[in-house]
Amino acid sequence: MSAREQQPIRRLREFQPLGRLTDEQLILLSSRAEKRKFGPGQRVIERGVKDGLEYFLLDGEIKLEAVDGRTTTILAGSDKARHPVARLQPRMYTVTAATSGEFLIVAQDVLNQLLRSAPVTENDVEETAVGGGDDGSEAHDLLMEFYADLRSNKLALPSVSDVAWKVRRATDRDDSTAEQIAQVIAADPSISAKLVRACNSPLYRGFSDVRTVRESVVRLGTRTTRQLVTVFSMREVFKSQRPELQGAMDRLWRQSREVAALCWVLADAATNLDPEEALLAGLLHDLGAIPVIVHAEHHVEIFADRQLLDRVIDELKPDIGAALLERWEFPASFVTAARHAEDWMYQPPQEELQLVDVVILAQLHAMIRDRQGSELPRFETVPAYRRLGELELSASRSLEILNQAQERIDEVQKLLSIH
Template sequence: MDRKSIRPTSDELKRFIPLQALNAQQLDLLAGVAVIRSARPGEVLMELGSDDNHTFFLLQGSLVLDSADRQRLEIHDDDASARSPIALLRPRKYRVVAHTPVRYVLIDNAYLEDIARSHGATSGVEGYEVSGDLANESTAFEDQLSSLMLADLKQDRLQLPSLPEVALRIGRALEDGISDAHKIARIIQCDPVITAKLIKAANSAFYGGRNPVESCAAAVVRLGGDVTHKLVLSFALRELFQSDSKQLQKRMRELWKHSTQVAAICYVLAKKDTRFKAEQAMLAGLLHDIGIVAILNYARNFPDEAMHAQVIDQAVQSLRAEIGGMILNQWGFPADFVIAAVEAEAWMRDQGDVPDYCDLVIIAQLHSYIGDNRYQHLPSIDEVPAQSRLALGELTPHMSLKILEQAKDRIAHAESLLNL
């Protein structure tokens, strides 16, 4: 059989992210025009700088990608990156060579464009029509990431982060009415890292007594069940802010830094407005951007070369609130936390006279941006309705700076607590 007559099946095409937005009819049409090719080890699939009009997907085997600056990548068919097109950008940024015997799908981009135009395909296909300059490619990927993630979300295919087991077990124990410090400590001690952090927290400037505690049970007694639970949750969440992609890990570190800063400011503001529980305020601040963790994890499915800042920013802007609310609902958090995640950037939200934790998160975020370039694009603290509901005194930008200055030690302590 001539190799050009070997066609992929619809199921083979559905494994690739940009084609998952196609319906059955569109997949059948594409399967009829796509071809499967084979290559021997050492055979070149594409040259660096070429401007061909095809999209490549790896079915079997492994490839080596060499860039102009001598960076080398190796892609195996079971890697997450193999679910996306190989070396998509044109002119090509890599020379692609078969490392082992490989099979790959080759699609003429003209067919993708025809299907998108004639059959109403979503940007799942259109996102891969674009060739030429990097700006156009970035715009296409922005749409691609957001639209595919939304489609997976609506069809219940999106994998959301799971709450760490130790936090779940303590939550269940407290719900069951268990208050014995030794029983709670036994649960915590299943995680030695969190155990050490809890003892350090109990001896910190926030909670330390006259004599230091040396055991987990003593720490639980000093802190109490509710504070222990909130702190364990906070410590356990740190492990979710991780990625195996160097590029996305940088975003995770920035996100953790922002979240801990907002959490620390929430803690300090809650101490000034005693209608709030300080640890609950801190946790609400820490969780307000949890949706972005899921977005960054989803972005791992895309090739690193496509992960420009604007791609992530577009998906974050579109989906962070909805996904954050879903995660906290799935984890069983109270409505206060869900609302804070969903509406944390609804700067002008006006919910009457009674303050809530979302008000604290909004004010804490605006405080965190003072001195940052982003602040000039945001409303002034004295303009947002949240400030009038909180018992924090007159909050002008000048007074906010004064508050931050007066509380800088407490904010620093709270941040260090979350980074034990």
């Protein structure tokens, strides 16, 4: 059942970003919106769909299910219900009505047009959690345009290198030989050189040095080769054409590299997980920040303020990073790690330890090492620590492992710095 019906302005103001609109704009929006009811168990939104609509939950309870099987519920009137449901497009969640409910549905282009012309106050800016800008300033108008581009899926997204794609395809085939995989890698001289240098590093060195890509593939094995090729191809993603924004990219690369090194050491020393998978998950955990920085190239006036840029990145990177990894066809474990890397209380549905647990632990350690620990949770309260079970990695033990493994951490950092 659906109907067009004027909604009370007071009710519309409960939702973000509708609260930034004037009374006249809300009346216009209400006249163009659709009110739709759903029964228990009815599918509301399909994952992967790009429909150009915003769904605001007016009544009832809904369930969101991600590609990795994780579910969450949203109850009308709660804090989560103040924002559009599953707003990133293509949709990243399947949305099902848990009870009888009702939605207000608005076309994104209608909402974006109204937001661009909406007046802005300092309180409105704080509501968006991105800060900055004076009332009516050009900077804030551009900021609204930035959000509109995100909602309408106009965001420029990076891509994986051709060689990384082809290596992944080759290693997926059971009949691929080391010679065939080496031929694919050899198409990129830069990655070829990095792989040989990595194979001769203290992390992978054998009794003698290797000289060819084929010898490197044989020594490393197809799984490690695949992960390292992807790791080396990622460096080019952390690049900007604007010198003034390359600083943000470099900071992001350094942070990602540090977390990746800690992931490798923790996974190798204290878990049963593949260290190279943990390394790659750590390197990709902040991937969602890259499109934000790339988009900022067109709006330098806004993002010249590093604090403002950091706040926008923190707000948007989990969903954008997860969407990117899904697009690149990464396993669900990597998608989950990107989405929940800084969700300290996250607990995966699986009983066994997951990549996301190692990334969370590495993030915590990195922040402590950088003296950012004042607002961090106590180690014993973080589910990722408790999930280690028989591995018995306590807070003090993990710090001890990392201190003892500083040389190996440095080696991993060098591996990621190979030019």
